[in-house]
Amino acid sequence: MTSTIASQAQALPADWRDFFALTKPRVMSLVVFTGLCGLLAAPGHIHPVLGFTAVLCIAMGAGGAAALNQWWEADIDAGMKRTAQRPLPQGRLRRTDARDFGVALAAASVGIMGVAVNWLAAVILALSVVYYAVVYTIWLKPRTPQNIVIGGGAGAFPPLIGWVAVTGEITLMPVVLFAIIFVWTPPHFWALALFVKTDYAKVGIPMLPVVAGEAATRRQILLYSIVLLAVSLVPWAIGGTGAIYGLAALLLSGVFLALAVPVAFRRSAVEDRMRPEKRLFAFSVLYLFALFAALVADRLILGQGLAA
The missing domain is CATH 1.20.120 (Four Helix Bundle (Hemerythrin (Met), subunit A))
Incomplete structure (x- = not known):
C-alpha cells in the first residue's frame, strides 16, 4: 500500500488544497470555535490582535496534529471508504511532505503562542498536539477500544487554551x-x-x-x-x-x-x-x-x- 501511494504521488502534483485538506478543516472549525469561546468567556481582557493570534495558533496546532495523524494513518485511510479520498491515499502528496508540514505547522503554532501570548497557553497547546498525534494516533487508536474515551482529551484542550491565553492561569x-x-x-x-x-x-x-x-x-x-x-x-x-x-x-x-x-x-x-x-x-x-x-x-x- 505504501509503495502504491508513493508511486502515485510522483504522478499527481499537489496544490495548496491538498495541504489544506491535511488540516481536516471541518474538524478544525469546531476546534477553533471552542477555543474562541474559551477566550471570549474568560474573565479579563486581551488585545484583539493577541486574541486573534491565540485563536490562529490553536487552528495551526490542530491543523498540524491532523496532518501528522494522516501521515501516520495513510495506509489505514486508504483502506476505509470514508477516508480513501484524502490526499495521501489518493497519492497527491508524499508522506514525508505531510509529516514535515505537520511538524512545521505545530512547532510554529507553539512558538508564536509562547512569544506573542503566554507560555502556559503554549505549553498546553504543545501538549494537545502530542496528545492527538502521538498518544491517540500512534498508541491508543490501534490498540484499545477505549481509544476514544482516553483520546477524547485531545479535542478538549481548545477552550482551556483560549481561557489561559486571556488569564495566564488554570x-x-x-x-x-x-x-x-x-x-x-x-x-x-x-x-x-x-x-x-x-x-x-x-x-x-x-x-x-x-x-x-x-x-x-x-x-x-x-x-x-x-x-x-x-x-x-x-x-x-x-x-x-x-x-x-x-x-x-x-x-x-x-x-x-x-x-x-x-x-x-x-x-x-x-x-x-x-x-x-x-x-x-x-x-x-x-x-x-x-x-x-x-x-x-x-x-x-x-x-x-x-x-x-
Missing part, C-alpha cells in the same frame, strides 16, 4: 469546559462508529462496536449522555455562568439524551439504515457549537464567568 472553570468536551467525545464518535464499523473492522482498528459489539456500544452511548447532562450543568452550578448558559445546557443536553435513548434500546438497525445513530451524530456537532455559543452569550450579556 482555574476550575476552564477545567470544567475541558471535561464537557471530554465526556461529549465518546457518544459523538461512537454514534459515527456504529454506522461505519465495517470500515474500522476492515483495517483492524479496534473501535468499540467492532470489539465489544453494537449492544455494548449503545449502552455506553446512553451512559455517557447521562454523564454529559450532569457535567454540562456544572459551570452554572459553580457560579461560573448565569441562566442563559444554564438553561441552554439543560435544553441541549436533554435533547442529546433524548436522541441517545432510541440508539441505546434497539436491537436491529437494518430497516432504517441507522437513522437514529445518524441523527444523534449530526446533533452532537450542533450541540457543541450551540453550548459554547451560549457560554459566550452568557458572558457578554450577563457578565458571568468572573467567579470561576
Whole structure:
C-alpha cells in the first residue's frame, strides 16, 4: 500500500488544497470555535490582535496534529471508504511532505503562542498536539477500544487554551469546559462508529462496536449522555455562568439524551439504515457549537464567568 501511494504521488502534483485538506478543516472549525469561546468567556481582557493570534495558533496546532495523524494513518485511510479520498491515499502528496508540514505547522503554532501570548497557553497547546498525534494516533487508536474515551482529551484542550491565553492561569472553570468536551467525545464518535464499523473492522482498528459489539456500544452511548447532562450543568452550578448558559445546557443536553435513548434500546438497525445513530451524530456537532455559543452569550450579556 505504501509503495502504491508513493508511486502515485510522483504522478499527481499537489496544490495548496491538498495541504489544506491535511488540516481536516471541518474538524478544525469546531476546534477553533471552542477555543474562541474559551477566550471570549474568560474573565479579563486581551488585545484583539493577541486574541486573534491565540485563536490562529490553536487552528495551526490542530491543523498540524491532523496532518501528522494522516501521515501516520495513510495506509489505514486508504483502506476505509470514508477516508480513501484524502490526499495521501489518493497519492497527491508524499508522506514525508505531510509529516514535515505537520511538524512545521505545530512547532510554529507553539512558538508564536509562547512569544506573542503566554507560555502556559503554549505549553498546553504543545501538549494537545502530542496528545492527538502521538498518544491517540500512534498508541491508543490501534490498540484499545477505549481509544476514544482516553483520546477524547485531545479535542478538549481548545477552550482551556483560549481561557489561559486571556488569564495566564488554570482555574476550575476552564477545567470544567475541558471535561464537557471530554465526556461529549465518546457518544459523538461512537454514534459515527456504529454506522461505519465495517470500515474500522476492515483495517483492524479496534473501535468499540467492532470489539465489544453494537449492544455494548449503545449502552455506553446512553451512559455517557447521562454523564454529559450532569457535567454540562456544572459551570452554572459553580457560579461560573448565569441562566442563559444554564438553561441552554439543560435544553441541549436533554435533547442529546433524548436522541441517545432510541440508539441505546434497539436491537436491529437494518430497516432504517441507522437513522437514529445518524441523527444523534449530526446533533452532537450542533450541540457543541450551540453550548459554547451560549457560554459566550452568557458572558457578554450577563457578565458571568468572573467567579470561576
